[in-house]
Amino acid sequence: MSTISKKIEIYLKLLLREAEGNMIEVQRNALAEYFECVPSQINYVLSTRFTTDRGYVIETRRGGGGFVRIKKLDLGLQQKMGKYQIDGQFHYDNYDTIFERLFEEDFLTKRESQLLKSVFGTPALSHLPDKEAGLIRENMFREVLNAVMKF
Amino acid sequence: MSTISKKIEIYLKLLLREAEGNMIEVQRNALAEYFECVPSQINYVLSTRFTTDRGYVIETRRGGGGFVRIKKLDLGLQQKMGKYQIDGQFHYDNYDTIFERLFEEDFLTKRESQLLKSVFGTPALSHLPDKEAGLIRENMFREVLNAVMKF
C-alpha cells in the first residue's frame, strides 16, 4: 500500500542518489503539482522522512525564485563523530584537547580548532560560576558537532 | 531557480571584483534595460544586497550624467569590527550577519563562519536571560576577533 507521501519520498531519494554532491533543489509548488497534492504535503514528507537524525538537512527560501534544498549528510562522518557526543553523564573539562583531537582526526582545520579554543576559553565565560560555564560549553559543543556533521 | 535580482547582484559583484579601487559606476536605466527590468528593480537590488552592513556604500546622482556608484569598503578588520564594538549593543540577531560579512571579506572561510554562527546561535545560550547571553556573546566575539587577527 503506497501512499503519496511514500511516493514523494522515494522520488526525492532517487533524485538525491543521482545528484551531484548529495544535494538537490526542488520547488515545493511544482513538486506538489507533479504529485497532484497540496503543497503542504511536501512539508509533511520533509518533516517526517528527511529529518536531521536520518542525516538530512533542509534549507529553503521563500518568495520569487524560492526553493527547497535537500542535503544528504555523510553517515560515516556522523558515526565517527559519535564518540564525541555528549550524552548527559559525560562532560568534557578540557575543550582544548578535544578541539586538538578533532583537528588531528581531520574533522577540523587548524584554524577552526584555534578559533573554537579561543571561544571556549576562559576569558569569555570567566565571570560565571563554573557549573554554569560548563553547561554553556556543553551546549555550544553540541552545536559545534552538529555544524561539523553538516559540512 | 535564479531571479533577475540575483543575476543583477552577481553581475555587479563581478564588475566590482574586476574594477580598480573597489568602485564601479553604472547607470540605473541602462542596467535596467540590459536586464530587461524596470529601473526601480535596481534600487531593490541595491537596498537588499549592497547594504552598509555588508560593507558597501552607494552614492548616486540624478539628472543629466547621473550615475549609481557602488563602493566596496576595504577597511582593516579592526576598523570594520570597531563599528560593531563602538555601539556596544551587539544585537545577537546580528551575529549571523557579522560572520557572513567576515566570510565575504575573506577573514573567515565559509566553514568557519558556519561554525561560529552555530556557536553563537540561540540554542546554545537559550536558557540564559537575554542580557546575560548578550554579554557572553560579546565576550566571545572579542575572543574571535583576537584569534582572527592572529591568523
Next chain:
DNA sequence: ATTTTTCTGACTTTTATTGACCTTTGTCTT
C-alpha cells in the same frame, strides 16, 4: 475501537517584480 499516520485547506510570512508618480540636475531658449 483507538491510535497513528496521512492529507487538506485556510491563513501567514518572506522575497521579488512592476508601475505610477516625484525630485534633482543639466541644458537650451528667450
Next chain:
DNA sequence: AAGACAAAGGTCAATAAAAGTCAGAAAAAT
C-alpha cells in the same frame, strides 16, 4: 536670469511568486 524641457535617479504601494504553519478531517494500522 528665468523658464522650459530633457535626462537622469528615488519612493512607495500594489501585486505576484514563492514557502511555512497549524489544526482538523480522513485513512490506515494496531
